[in-house]
Amino acid sequence: MSDIAFVRKEIAPMAPPPLAVGGILGWMRKNLFSGWFNIAMTVMSLALIALILPPLLRFFFFDAVWAGDSREACLGASGACWPFIKAKFGQLVYGFYPIAERWRPDIVFALGAILLAGLLIPRVPFKRWNSILFFGVFPIVALIFLGGGNFSLNQFIIGRIIPLAAMLQGAELFGLTLSFWLDFVVSSVLITAVAYFVANALGADGRFAARAAAALLIGLGAVLLTLDFDFGLVPVETRQWGGLLVTLVVSVTGIVTSLPLGILLALGRRSHLPIVRVFSVCFIEFWRGVPLITVLFFATYMLPLFLPGGLTIDGLLRALIGVALFSAAYMAEVVRGGLQAIPKGQTEAANALGLGYWQTMNKVVMPQALALVIPGIVGNFIGLFKDTTLVLIVALFDLLGQIRAAFSDPSWATPTTLFTGFAFAGVVYFIFCFGMSRYSMFVERRTSAGRRR
Amino acid sequence: MTDIASPAPKRERSSLLTNPRTRSLLIQGVLFVAVAVALWFFISNGRANLAARNIATGFGFLEQSSGFDISQSLIRYDDTATYGRVFFVGLLNTLLVSGIGIVFATIIGFAVGIARLSKNWLLSKLAEVYVEVIRNLPLLFQILFWYLGVLAAMPAARQSLSLFGLAYVNNRGVVLARPIFGEGSDIVGLALLAGIILAAAMRWWAHRRQMQTGQPFPVIKTALALIFGLPLLAFAATGAPISIEWPELRGFNFSGGIRVLPEFVALLIALSTYTASFIAEIVRAGIMAVSRGQTEAAESLGLRPGPILRLVVVPQALRVIIPPLTSQYLNLTKNSSLGVAIGYPDFFAVFAGTTLNQTGQAIEIIAMTMAVYLTISLITSALMNIYNRRMALVER
Known part of the structure; x- marks a missing residue:
């Protein structure tokens, strides 16, 4: 064993420890300073932050005026003039809604928030009842509270043929027009009878048809009864609504009506019936091809031309119709994307089990399709919420419109008024839109939990 | 298993509504009629309303003189235009x-x-x-x-x-420097066009050569040289026909340049x-x-x-x-x-x-x-x- 040339006697010197890969230093080395390009990017980003962040912070907080009750307080300051927002807050939220009646929008806001929270938080029980309340009852309650209710109903069907109103001479009971309700009851009985006989003549179940007709009419009657009943609230015209109230009314109406309409249109577009399909395609492509602002113009200036002379529709309602139809077309395309992603086998299996078309859609296809396109649906909702600002072009005063109107108030004319207004509106819009997008990500994670392996 | 011959099934009262064919025809017919009625309703109302307001329909108004000014126009326009x-x-x-x-x-x-x-x-x-x-x-x-x-x-x-x-x-907006195209600037334009076409041809040729022989060719450098070099050569050869009109402050406003x-x-x-x-x-x-x-x-x-x-x-x-x-x-x-x-x-x-x-x-x-x-x-x-x-x- 003597031919071994070299045997090391001492321990080799220790290698230096590797550069930190953990801890803050290691993280910084890896993510910020891993090469000359990366370092350059870091320096550039830091410069950008140094350029933007301090002025923003100064404007919002350090140089801002927090207290005061007139423009004098803000004249010398270079930051935001928050007393301006405080003074205009009522206008920004309610528009020109009478001050004595502002508890009504407050109740509607609170009710909507409670019901919505119940719907959105997964752990809250009674989802079914909650959604019936939110989608069915809440709109009517909101309408009565905001507008004052007590609509004057004139004639239903029979009243157009027989002058019941003249015969009863406009008699009222608790604000209910008696002639209308006599008309309604008689017409309903007649319609139910017609439904029974027509269905029987066609060889279908007459009693079922009569029951369905009666149920629909009773539902309609209940809604009309609530609207006709005099709750003693002072009527507030929609012309006086404004600010965040209008923004929320337009967007919530659009959101609530566009989803069911969009689902129907999407089903129509994939229907096997050629006429249904052609109508759906034309409708969807037409609304998607034109800008929302032309739709609003159309609804505001042209709709009156196409209605019988003398019939006027409220300005806000016209905008609402425009927004609802417009967003329904976009919603239809999102839902169609979901429908296309469901394999045909699902429908075939449902058919094999003997489910009809609506049962198949309701119980098998739609639940899967809608869960797939939640991000798209919420994206549409966010777009709709942002698009509500366009109503200011057709002379409705939403939040942005109110802010713009507040700029021209000479008693608050200061150099920073404009930016303060924009800052406030921007923060409000951002909170709503960002909140919606974060919530959709949360739901997406929950619904995709089963698919993720 | 006592009685094999089951009683004849009770004949269902067949309904027209349960027949898929008649049903689809019915649905489509109802939809078609509903849409047609709605359209007729709107159109007849529209005609009545227009007649009541004395508005003449038609596109004759496109020939009329407009009488208003437009602050930005890419084509010649004044308030006498139609x-x-x-x-x-x-x-x-x-x-x-x-x-x-x-x-x-x-x-x-x-x-x-x-x-x-x-x-x-x-x-x-x-x-x-x-x-x-x-x-x-x-x-x-x-x-x-x-x-x-x-x-x-x-x-x-x-x-x-x-x-x-x-x-x-x-x-009041932005004022940009305006390039002024003098005599011979069309030659520079042609040179630019030729450069682009040559670069495209060269790219096609280089791609084919690489496919056949595997030899790469510096496509981007050559293309840049062609696209920028040819117009520059033409620019120098024709005696610098393109000049720039610099915006100048005169009194309270700018003269020259493009106003945006x-x-x-x-x-x-x-x-x-x-x-x-x-x-x-x-x-x-x-x-x-x-x-x-x-x-x-x-x-x-x-x-x-x-x-x-x-x-x-x-x-x-x-x-x-x-x-x-x-x-x-x-x-x-x-x-x-x-x-x-x-x-x-x-x-x-x-x-x-x-x-x-x-x-x-x-x-x-x-x-x-x-x-x-x-x-x-x-x-x-x-x-x-x-x-x-x-x-x-x-x-x-």
């Missing part, structure tokens, strides 16, 4: 702002989208903040902000901000930054859709990062990116109609706004307006579909 000309002036203004907006939005969008994927944590966070803030604020809000807030707060003309003398920014309306600038900034935030997300999603294995395979073949991006990742990412990108371009074009809120004389403002107010021809004008936007969107999507088909995955 409404028909107003139509084209507005249309060109819309196309101008959306065309330039699309270019800027694409550049910003791709830059931000790639920045979001950067390994640099700070940069990707900055890009994320940009996307989240811009995307979650209404476009009209942003247009008003740029117009009323930023551009109106710019200094007056005498204290204009200068960008290397090429452009001046003040509260502040409305145009505000609308352009708002449209391009807003659309860019959506494009950034599309680009990010597109690049992330290319699986990591593709990059790894390219790396193991020995490709360097540049060619990996250019030859492997981007072509596959574009497939995912292009369809949603098209709809963003369309959105930008449609959103340019929001310029009406700040008084930019786009198609919607001058035609559906002023012309409608002056003539009262609501039906014709709104129909023409909607037809124009529908046509623009149909043409754009048709072009993009062609491109998309060329890019699409060729499968067996």
Whole structure:
């Protein structure tokens, strides 16, 4: 064993420890300073932050005026003039809604928030009842509270043929027009009878048809009864609504009506019936091809031309119709994307089990399709919420419109008024839109939990 | 098993409603009649109302003289021109702002989208903040902000901000240096065209040679030399025919140069930054859709990062990116109609706004307006579909 040339006697010197890969230093080395390009990017980003962040912070907080009750307080300051927002807050939220009646929008806001929270938080029980309340009852309650209710109903069907109103001479009971309700009851009985006989003549179940007709009419009657009943609230015209109230009314109406309409249109577009399909395609492509602002113009200036002379529709309602139809077309395309992603086998299996078309859609296809396109649906909702600002072009005063109107108030004319207004509106819009997008990500994670392996 | 012969099944009363054929006919018939009745209702009302208001229908108004001024026009226009000309002036203004907006939005969008994927944590966070803030604020809000807030707060003309003398920014908009094309400048233009054609031919030849022999060719350098070198040579040879008219401050305003309306600038900034935030997300999603294995395979073949991006990742990412990108371009074009809120004389403002107010021809004008936007969107999507088909995955 003597031919071994070299045997090391001492321990080799220790290698230096590797550069930190953990801890803050290691993280910084890896993510910020891993090469000359990366370092350059870091320096550039830091410069950008140094350029933007301090002025923003100064404007919002350090140089801002927090207290005061007139423009004098803000004249010398270079930051935001928050007393301006405080003074205009009522206008920004309610528009020109009478001050004595502002508890009504407050109740509607609170009710909507409670019901919505119940719907959105997964752990809250009674989802079914909650959604019936939110989608069915809440709109009517909101309408009565905001507008004052007590609509004057004139004639239903029979009243157009027989002058019941003249015969009863406009008699009222608790604000209910008696002639209308006599008309309604008689017409309903007649319609139910017609439904029974027509269905029987066609060889279908007459009693079922009569029951369905009666149920629909009773539902309609209940809604009309609530609207006709005099709750003693002072009527507030929609012309006086404004600010965040209008923004929320337009967007919530659009959101609530566009989803069911969009689902129907999407089903129509994939229907096997050629006429249904052609109508759906034309409708969807037409609304998607034109800008929302032309739709609003159309609804505001042209709709009156196409209605019988003398019939006027409220300005806000016209905008609402425009927004609802417009967003329904976009919603239809999102839902169609979901429908296309469901394999045909699902429908075939449902058919094999003997489910009809609506049962198949309701119980098998739609639940899967809608869960797939939640991000798209919420994206549409966010777009709709942002698009509500366009109503200011057709002379409705939403939040942005109110802010713009507040700029021209000479008693608050200061150099920073404009930016303060924009800052406030921007923060409000951002909170709503960002909140919606974060919530959709949360739901997406929950619904995709089963698919993720 | 006692009684095999079961009683004859009770004959169901067959209903016409349960027969699929009659049922589908019935449903479609009802729908058709309902739509037809609704259309008839609206049209008859419309005719009655128009007759009651003494509004003559028809397109004769397009021949009438308009009598109003438009602050920006790409073609010759004065207040004696017809409404028909107003139509084209507005249309060109819309196309101008959306065309330039699309270019800027694409550049910003791709830059931000790639920045979001950067390994640099700070940069990707900055890009994320940009996307989240811009995307979650209404476009009209942003247009008003740029117009009323930023551009109106710019200094007056005498204290204009200068960008290397090429452009001046003040509260009346932007003044740009104007190139003046003198005698012989068409030769320079021809040289540029020749350079582009030669570069394309060279690229085709180089691709073929590489396919056959495997010899690469410095395509980009040669192309740049051709595209910029030929016009420069022509420029020198013809004795420098193109000069630049520098804007100059005279008294309280600028003379010379191209005056750009502040409305145009505000609308352009708002449209391009807003659309860019959506494009950034599309680009990010597109690049992330290319699986990591593709990059790894390219790396193991020995490709360097540049060619990996250019030859492997981007072509596959574009497939995912292009369809949603098209709809963003369309959105930008449609959103340019929001310029009406700040008084930019786009198609919607001058035609559906002023012309409608002056003539009262609501039906014709709104129909023409909607037809124009529908046509623009149909043409754009048709072009993009062609491109998309060329890019699409060729499968067996």
